[in-house]
Amino acid sequence: MSEPTTEPSSAPRKPGRPSRPPLTEAMIAQAALEIIDEHDWQSCTMKALAQRLGVRAPSLYHHVAGQHEIVDLVRKLVVSEIHDPAILDLPAAEAMWQFGIAYYRAFAKHPNTIQLLSTTPIRDRDTLQMYEVFLQALVRGGWDKQRALEALLGLEHLALGFAFEWNAEDLMLDPVAAAAHGAPLVAEITHDRTNQNAIAESTFRSLLGRYIAMFEMEAGDQSL
Amino acid sequence: MSEPTTEPSSAPRKPGRPSRPPLTEAMIAQAALEIIDEHDWQSCTMKALAQRLGVRAPSLYHHVAGQHEIVDLVRKLVVSEIHDPAILDLPAAEAMWQFGIAYYRAFAKHPNTIQLLSTTPIRDRDTLQMYEVFLQALVRGGWDKQRALEALLGLEHLALGFAFEWNAEDLMLDPVAAAAHGAPLVAEITHDRTNQNAIAESTFRSLLGRYIAMFEMEAGDQSL
């Protein structure tokens, strides 16, 4: 139950060196993401977060303004796995593909963050920059601006939906509940999803390809 | 600040009749949805809910087991606006269309419920029945079962994404924040979204049509 990290009382070895390294934003962000990955956002309380860092809850307020800033830090970490400025110079369809795959992979790797990040306003520079680059790649390719935004939003939610449904711990559809409430087909289909995570990405890739083609056709009809 | 509903002290008119009708599940569900629509899920505390019903918080536990049951009740209300058993007898593509439009409209009408309902496990009979009917409509049309589930999940998140982005109070992308963080294109595009809610549905309809066509093509390739 107790954490294996350094406790101040037991080991006074190397007297000049502090037993616990000073807290940083990066350490807090990392610990928060770990807790969310291992459990969920609800479990990432200020107390739990502080405990993992070998500190008391009020200490955290010396490094972050409040819990909302922790949300931003976690988002920054996940976005860092997605954002690649190089897509700016790619053709629109190629940029959508690269971004879509990276987006899916990041959230398939951290499915428990979806609940938090997909419903929280975006305030941090890194994430806004990522969106800026994506939109500019499409606009450079001759896309209508509003259409570019629609493509982005649809793409995001498509990726999030699949990443969440196939990887999150608490599945939305539970075969047991389905069977108990007269939904046998739901129960049957959801039952053998256990080892299907492997094929989840290939399914998403297929869908993503179609999705991009669909927008390219529309662009051909309207803005060119 | 105080509510206009009946308070026990002021009006003893009609002595035999109780001033406040007895609480029911339906009344609680209705009040909860109203609070979420007017504010958000965070504001729907047991105290606020009780106050709207002219009662104290602990009284609610006489009618519901806990807050999780209130989630189920709200979901039931929203689902009642979507579910139409008649789609069972429609061709697959037609069923997807009908369901998709109804799904989008219900959540565009109650965008603040998305955050709550899209991240909470489904336990209630009504919702499971709705899924059962949808999946059976597709399977009757010759679709592969797993493919039917994928179509459902993708459709849901596509609809939710658009309903949320175009109608929710707290937008994910704020033009002010974007401009402040060096994302001018994001700022520009998100700036004139105010009166674009009207065209949101037509955009979704266009996307939905393409989405269905995409799945029909895949079905033609693989399962027929």
Next chain:
DNA sequence: ACCTGAACACCGTTCAAGT
């Protein structure tokens, strides 16, 4: 049967006090 006040454990957050 239904509602209530009081109480409990648990949140996020503040702050004066320590080193």
Next chain:
DNA sequence: ACCTGAACACCGTTCAAGT
């Protein structure tokens, strides 16, 4: 400068007590 204990307001929930 950084961390702490104590305190505050606010959650959801329980329960003995009222009618």
